[in-house]
Amino acid sequence: MAVKVQQEDFDPGAEIGALTAGNHAIGGVASFIGLVRDMAKGEQIGAMTLEHYPGMTEKMLAEIEAEAHKRWPLDASLIVHRYGRLEPGDRIVLVVTASAHREAALESCHFLIDWLKTKAPFWKLEETEDGNGSWVDARDSDDAAAERWKRTDPGKAAE
Amino acid sequence: MKILYFAWLRQRTGIDEEDVAVPAEVTDVAGLIDxxxxxxxxxxxxxxxxxxxxxxxxxxxxxxxxxxTPGDEVALFPPMTGG
Structure with missing residues (x-):
């Protein structure tokens, strides 16, 4: 399990390679990469700044990662989340999960990105022409995406 | 007590972090905000x-x-929008 909160960009291939190197019990690796889009609510976006709560961010990411390991048999996992000023096309977040089999890797990766969106203390400020910026509103669809993992506990699905 | 403000709460209060002496009758988060x-x-x-x-x-x-309690670090922020 590893969490990195950083300003600088990351290399997904290098991160995945380092995470799984030497562990031949791993049969499947799933990853999700979040990028900055150039449109929001039909408006063109120049750039955005991601603010976070140092200390609590790392703690919350470690907690949700530990929750994923409780629910699925994972051999390795990694969350990298950037902060600071980002431009359209830039990578924001990387989630990687590795397991003996694909189901655990794919499901836990999906779980982590859904939970991260509603539980990790990050806030996006989009740059606007007037220079004041506009704080991105939390979306109900993100809450709903996080909520469905509360109802589904794969560890108990067979009971 | 240490109070932290993030995102638009930081912008509107003009403060990112402050140490405050909270009156003894303030005992919960709702009372603190009031x-x-x-x-x-x-x-x-x-x-x-x-x-x-x-x-x-x-x-x-x-x-x-x-x-x-007086030694707490209390952070106030809007719903999160990471990822």
Whole structure:
């Protein structure tokens, strides 16, 4: 399990390679990469700044990662989340999960990105022409995406 | 007590972090927010809609009825938009 909160960009291939190197019990690796889009609510976006709560961010990411390991048999996992000023096309977040089999890797990766969106203390400020910026509103669809993992506990699905 | 403000709460109060001596009668998060509101226009504006505010005490999510003590670190922020 590893969490990195950083300003600088990351290399997904290098991160995945380092995470799984030497562990031949791993049969499947799933990853999700979040990028900055150039449109929001039909408006063109120049750039955005991601603010976070140092200390609590790392703690919350470690907690949700530990929750994923409780629910699925994972051999390795990694969350990298950037902060600071980002431009359209830039990578924001990387989630990687590795397991003996694909189901655990794919499901836990999906779980982590859904939970991260509603539980990790990050806030996006989009740059606007007037220079004041506009704080991105939390979306109900993100809450709903996080909520469905509360109802589904794969560890108990067979009971 | 250490109070932290993030995102638009930081912008509207004009403060990112402060140490405050909270009156003894303020014992929970809801009471703290009511007291902070009396400290000026920026605070009143930032804190008027409590439903739009999320709270963490010592870096753990907390509800409005959670108890607070003088040594706590209390953070006030809007719903999160990472990922």
């Amino acid at each position: 007291w902070l509101k009396t400290r000026g226009d920026g605070f009143e504006e930032a804190l008027q809609d409590v439903s739009a505010i999320r709270v963490a005490i010592n870096q753990e999510f907390a509800t409005l009825d959670a108890k607070i």
